[in-house]
Amino acid sequence: MELLIFYPIAALAVVLALFVVFNKSPIGSAVSLIGLMLCLAGVFIGLSAHFVAILQVIIYAGAIMVLFMFVIMLLNLKDDDNVIWKSREGNTLLTVLTGFLVLGILYKIISITLSADSSKPAKIMESFGTTAEVGKSLFTTYVLPFEVASILLLVAMVGALVLAKTKID
Amino acid sequence: MIDSVIDFLAPYTFLIVGAVKAVIIAIGLLSSVPLLVWLERRLMGRFQVRLGPNRVGPFGLGQPFADSLKLLFKESIVQNSADKFLFYLAPAVVVFTAIVTFSLIPFGKPFEIFDQKIGMWVANVNVGILFVFAISSMGIYGIVLAGLSSNNKYSLMGGLRSSAQMISYELTLGLAALGVIMITGSLNLQEIVDAQKTVPNILLQPLAFVLFYIAGVAETNRAPFDLPEAEQELVAGFHTEYSGMKFAMFFMGEYINMITMSALITLLFLGGWHSYIIPVPDLLFIGPLLVFSVKVFILLCILIWLRSTFPRIRYDRLMTFGWKILVPLAMLNLMVTSVFIVIF
Structure with missing residues (x-):
């Protein structure tokens, strides 16, 4: 039952995350990011962390993304095909380092998840979340x-x- | 045959009850919007010493239905320069968030029928009031997206203004509600109402009530805080480019938000379905529901009264008022409340 809710939400989150990166218009990216935040809130609810889910909606989807929208509105950014994003020379080292950092974090998360014993899930307290x-x-x-x-x-x-x-x- | 069907459905009763409640709330809310429009136009007429709509049907009650029919059949115009997807999405977001917010409002005591304990709410969430604020803050996006996608400078200015205004006044709204939450010690709306069995919170938190009401009016974009659609400067603000049913959906959202805000004020400060001076019998669920509805109705009338009394505030004054007067007052109220709670 929980998986029935988790898989669609997780799949939607991944699709929206890809939209954030590949969307050409800044508004589209921002809207996809809002959707992504809401999906994450859904995942938190699935983990019975209701309070954290609400905070996710209020702080990330609400407050922070409104500021993003503000910037887009004030600068009046439009999707422009003439703009080609080029990485500057000096950024290459930074990009590689960030890539390694993300890979390391992902490796750690996956190894923790795989090492856990999934046959005996931990008991959730009544007051959890x-x-x-x-x-x-x-x-x-x-x-x-x-x-x-x-x-x-x-x-x-x-x-x-x-x-x-x-x-x- | 029937027994086996009932046996099969027994574990899913909560799902069926929930679905029925959701449908009732959605239909009830949407059909109360035309009535509220009628009420507003009639009352505005009285306030301005004229008659208001009184030609279609008795007391002009047919007018809102004629208007909604007109809006339904009106041609929907989308200009070429608009971002089509977001242009369609914006009014949907406004109406959706408005209805979802109302689904968290409890409006009566739970009652028992056919051995089923039925609560007078769609969802009883533990973090109820936070959820209301979270979903209503999503409603801002409807207006922001409408302003952005229209590709029109008036719309853009309207969207910008309204988001700035709503963010500023949301702060006051939350801080004022915190006083009540601290007294009750719970975020659950039903428990907040139960705690007001003898004394309504308006007597314990008068300042918070005033602040919450002002911020609530600003939050629903009602006059005198209807800067986003100030017609003298911005044509019609964020919905300049909208026509037909999409235009009507913005209005539906606004009126549903009015009802939700009035209901929220009733729950937080006026004791919800408890009646104080006049005793009201329960009668299954009719008594508490009646008390609650009367309170909400009075608050709605006050909202309309405000609109026809006060002129619109200038935009910079609105921001100064929000940040330099309301927010410090709300913080002061919070501090005084916490000192009192610690001492007593």
Whole structure:
């Protein structure tokens, strides 16, 4: 039953992810990305992590993608066949490094998944994925990563403000 | 034969009940839109000392049906420069998100019939109110996409304005609702209503109520916050290029959102289906449903009253008002509430 829901959503997610990369118009890419985020939220619901699914919709599909749309609207980007994306010379090294990084992460994920014993799935607690549980683990076990991430976001926000301010003055 | 069919269907009862409820809600909502349009036009007429539509049928009740028929048969024009797919997608997104948001609203006590306990809601989600905010934030995309795909500068400006406005006021909406959530200690809309059995939250959180109402009006793009479709400056804003049924769908979305917002305010602040001064008998599900409907109806009338009373706010004032007055007030309310909760 769960697989019946999981496979269509996962397949749709993969197709939409490909659309994001191969779509020529920026609006199309952005819309596909929104769809992809919603599919991921669906996968989270399938894993009975309801709160995380809602956060996925509110933060990624809602807040962040609206900003993407904003940029597209303000710059009035159109799909233009004349624009050919060229990778700059200096980027080659960076591209290769990023490629290796992604490969490494994928390898790790696949090896963890394969090594797990799928015949005895772990028991899911009754309270798993509820708001209270997620909040508790965020403020006890994972309090340091949580605070570090929030400081990182604050720094980014201050940085953006400083950059914009100097331009205006 | 029948027994075996019933036995076969028994484990799927929840699915059947859910489907029936979903159909009832969708049809009920869509058919209440013309009535709401009629109510608005009649009340607006009264407020402006004129008659309003009164020619078609008794009290002009036939007018909304005549209007919807006209819109259904009107030629649908799509200009060549538009992005066809997104142009069709945008109104669908608006209506879809509006209906899905309403499906999370409980509007009465659960009752028992044929040994089945039936709740007066389509979905009772644990994170109910967050889900409402999540889906309604998806509704912004309908307007943004309409503005983008029309390939028209008025539409683009309208879409831009409306998304900026909705993002700004969503913040106030969430912060004001947080006060209520903190008092109740639950995100479940039904539990929030149950906690208001003796005292409605409006007496405990008067500031949050005012903030939530103002932000709610802005969130539904209603006057005096209807900047996205300010006709003096933007022709008709994001739906300038839309005609026929697609144009009507934007209106359907707006009116369904009005109902949802009124229902949400009723649930969060006015005690939902609890009646306080006048005792109302249960009568299966009719009593609570009646109380709830009356509250929502009054709120809808106030929304219409606001529209005919206040002039439209200037755009920069709207943003200043949202960010410099409403958000700090909502944060102040949150701080005071948390101090009170810790002390008592």
